[in-house]
Amino acid sequence: MRIEIVTVPYRYDEFNQGLGAGPQALVTAGVAGRIAASLHQVSNPLAASLAPESRESGQPAINIGRLGASTAELVAEARKAGSAVICLIGDDTAAIGVVSGLQQAHGANARIGVVWIDAHGDFNTPQTSVSGILAGMPVAVLAGLAGPRWRDAAGLQAPIPTDRILIAGVRDLDNQEESLLRATSATILPGAKARSVTPFAEAVNDLAAGCDLLYLHLDLDVLDPELVPSASTPAPSGLDVKTVSALMAAAYDTGKVAATSYSSLNPGGGRLGQRSISTTLDLIERASAAWNATPDTAVAAD
Secondary structure, eight states: OOOEEEEEOTTEEEETTTTGGGGHHHHHHHHHHHTTTTTTTTTTOOEEOOOGGGHHHGGGHHHHHHHHHHHHHHHHHHHHHEEEOOOOSSSGHHHHHHHHHHHHHOOOOOOOOEEOSSBOOOOOOOOOOSOOOOOGGHHHHHHHSSSSSHHHTOOOOOOGGGGGEEEEEOOBBOOHHHHHHHHHOOEEEEHHHHHHHHHHHHHHHHHHTTSSHHHEEGGEEEEEBTTSSOOOOOOOSOOOHHHHHHHHHHHHHHTEEEEEEEEOOOOSTTTHHHHHHHHHHHHHHHHHHOOOOOOOOOOOOO
């Protein structure tokens, strides 16, 4: 199978800062070779970018959206060429651009499902968020519950209905975020339940049955902090690499995953960052070995 690697080397709209340095750290550490070890054909990574003239001062959400438009273009081109896509993204805000690209390649009416594996729900809105952190909002933005200008700037043509969203591994939710999330039709598998592959496999198969394709998103903080000790948003009692790779394999077994993102690697902190990089490479290699099929691409109509 051919895999295109797309990097988004930004933390929000800041190039190569903090988590934004994670994608290049993986490229430098040989991530392409680790993926190719599973006999995949792997392209040279292509990087999304935000042109200086496209920035609006004091408007990070719009800037993130415009960066997402660049990501979307690369993802769409890869999918139209029949390739699977692995996105190495600085933080979770880049997911809107990835899904936008899938819509561009498969059509605005394509039934896209989102499989979000994360220690956090990322389902806050400006009204529910205690911190106002944009990286805590992308699933709500995808669902059309927040960030209309963000979505528009990224070219997202249609929100994702919440009955096409599966959030797994979550173990840290804000109170109002949890209330909002549980008022929707999204499926939630808490961290303890995600330790068993069977309930996740059942949930992802149910989701896939009603979707044309899936977007698989992995935030590295779902792993135990001992494995990613430089994580910027650690949550205790995380999962191990074997378990997470098995969850991802269950999603790949549906044959409907078109793109996968790995998010939120903090390569800083000396030995701590090196440990996190090593863990991430191990996970990517294990998971990629289980990815053997993607859905057909229906090119969007003009």
